[in-house]
Amino acid sequence: MTETGCKDPVILNLWHPIAAVAETAPGRVADTVLLEERLGFAIDDAGNAAVWRSRPGLATGDRVEPLEVRDTLPAKLAYGYLWTSLGSPEEIFPIPEFAEPDRRRLNAATIGVNVSAPRAIENFLDMGHFPYVHTDILGAEPHTEVKEYDVEISIERDEILATRCRFFQPMASTTSSGGADVDYIYRVPHPYCSVLYKSSPVDEKRLDVIAVFLQPIDQEHIHAHMMLCVLDEENEDKVIKRFQQTIFGQDKPILENQFPKRLPLDPRAETPIRADKSAIAYRRWLSQKGVTYGVIPALG
Amino acid sequence: MITLYDYELSGNCYKLRLLMSILGIEYKTAPVDFYPGREHKSEWFLKLNPLGQIPVIDDDGLVLRDAQAILIYLAAKYDPSGTWYPRGNPALLGKISQWLSFADGITATASAARLHDGLFYALDIDAARAGAHRLFRILDEHLWFGEREDRDWICSAPSPTIADIACFPYVMLSEEGGIPRQDYPAIRRWCDRVKRIKGFTVMSGVFPAGPA
Structure with a gap:
């Protein structure tokens, strides 16, 4: 790393996830890194949370009352995670199903x-990678074709939406009883977060929700927080997590x-195929927003 | 029937799944929420293994812990060919034990580095990586000299032994701990041979061999 610190105002002003509430010991100082800044945080049993730039006097493991910590950063509990920002964040994106x-x-x-x-x-x-990387789970040969789907950049909601995605999956979830064509909707409501909706094997009218919330440690390292919000009355938590x-x-x-680790935004940098339609929209959206952190910006 | 107390992303659990797949042993999986749930430190699990480590197997009431110990048990009991743990060959058994110990060293270094990077274990990452490179250098030389004398496997036997199974997973997963293998060509060729053993199976992070 030659650069230090994040100078990208778009990214600085976003909410970022820094910890799963379920995995945070209540009333104790914990620490993490966000955008190359070392942060301390704590959550109490009542759901009060505080996040601050790490400083002496609040050491990891210490007992602390989040409400009594001064000089804090924005903090918010949403979707099972603690979120913070190094700038002035707007509302966090909605996931009504939660x-x-x-x-x-x-x-x-x-x-x-x-x-x-x-x-x-x-x-x-x-x-496109399902049959090759998630063989016999999210895909299987010879069902390798990514069929035509729709992608739009919603100006009003400021997010990417990919709809009418359909893929044959041998075992789409813990509740699957066999292979099925599975419908997918993807949302990208945040440069570093995506929410996936997929057919629920237990209720054909509803969709399981799976999200990845990425915590940027620096431009080339992340903590990936994986949120599940699914319909499953059969399986223990650990079975769903394991899947x-x-x-x-x-x-x-x-x-x-x-390679390269950062995403090139120049349309000529990597050759896309039809399956990459949503990726093309994502790169364009990041360019339009002026995101520079974690990417190789297009020249000119 | 064997029950394997198992965590998908554990290389030590995977080595048992791998040997059982190769030997065609049927077993049941009892998932353990090793991460993030730390279920291996829970009260019920500590009754099974007071060391709080996975894997553990229960074979009709025989409870065994320690991946290397379980490999010995499975091969001694369920391998009709007798080649994976050749009970009548003391010299070979000594060598196998030596490399089972070496596999524990790989766990203490390469696996520890992977736990640090992926699951945020607090440990001296530089020492873990340096330790893994030291062991990989030794293993690479051993395999390289083996190739000069037509030895394909870790021990001097015409077919693989449990020493190969014990060492394979955390060598294969080393890049997840920031330990590249480009300087170990003999290790890379040996990994490919292990992947071509009949009955080979993968885990998350380990891909099958490419077309020959």
């Missing part, structure tokens, strides 16, 4: 990955071997 009471809401895991956030988002959007971790564990070496 409020539906019959859903299982879990942090499948938070995993450190040696990749830029945009590369990881782009991989999450890609269906998602298995899939993420398959993606991890692919992500870590991407």
Whole structure:
């Protein structure tokens, strides 16, 4: 790393996830890194949270009352995670399904990955790799074709939406009883977060929600927080988490071997195919927003 | 029937799944939420293994912990060919034990580095990586000299032994701990040979061999 610190105002002003609430010991100081800044944070049993730039006097593991910490950064609990910002954030993007009471809401895991956030988002959007990387789970040969789907950049909601995605999956979720054509909708409502909706094997009218919320450590390292919000009354939490971790564990070496690690935004930098329609929209959207952190900006 | 107390992303659990797949042993999986749930430190699990480590197997009431110990048990009991752990060959058994110990050293270094990078374990990452490189250098030389005398496997036997299974997973997953293998060509060729063993199976992070 030659540069130090994030100077990208778009990224600085966003909410970023820094910890799963379920994995945070209540009333204790914990620490993490966001955009190359070392942060301390704490959450109490009542759901009060505080985040601050690390400083002497608040050491990891110390007891602390979040409400009594002064000189703090913005803090918010949403979708099972603690979010903060190094700038002035607007409202966080909505996931209305998260409020539906019959859903299982879990942090499948938070995993450190040696990749830029945009590369990881782009991989999450890609269906073409399913049969090869997630063999016999999210895809299988010879069902390798990515059929035509629609992508729009919603100006009003400021997010990317990919719809009418359909893929044959041997085992789409823990509740699957066999292979099926599965419908997908992808949202990218935040440069480093994506929300996926896919057919629920237990209720044909509803969709499971799986999100990746990426915490940028620096331009080439992330903590990937994987949120599940699914319909499943059969399986224990650990079985649902295991399914998602298995899939993420398959993606991890692919992500870590991407070169260059930062996502090139120049349309001529990498040759896309039809399956990459959502990736093309994502790169264009990042360019339009003027994102420079974690990417190689297009020249001119 | 064997029950394997298992975590998908664990290389030590994977080595048992791998040997059982190769030997065609049927087993049930009991998932352990190693991360983020730390279920291996929970009360019920500590009754099974007071060391709080995975994997553990239960074979009709025989409870065994320690991946290397379980490899010995499975091969001794379930390998009719007797080649994976050749009980009648003391010299070879000594060598196999030596490399099972070496595999524990790989766990303490390469696997530790992977836990640091991926799951945020607090440890001396530079020492872990340096330790792994030291072991990989030794293994690479051993395999390289083996190739000069037509030895394909870690031990001097015509077919692989549990020493190969014990060492393979955390060598294969080393890049997740920031330990590249480009300087170890003999290790890379050996990994490819392991992937071509009949009955080979993958785990998350390990891909099958490419077309020959």
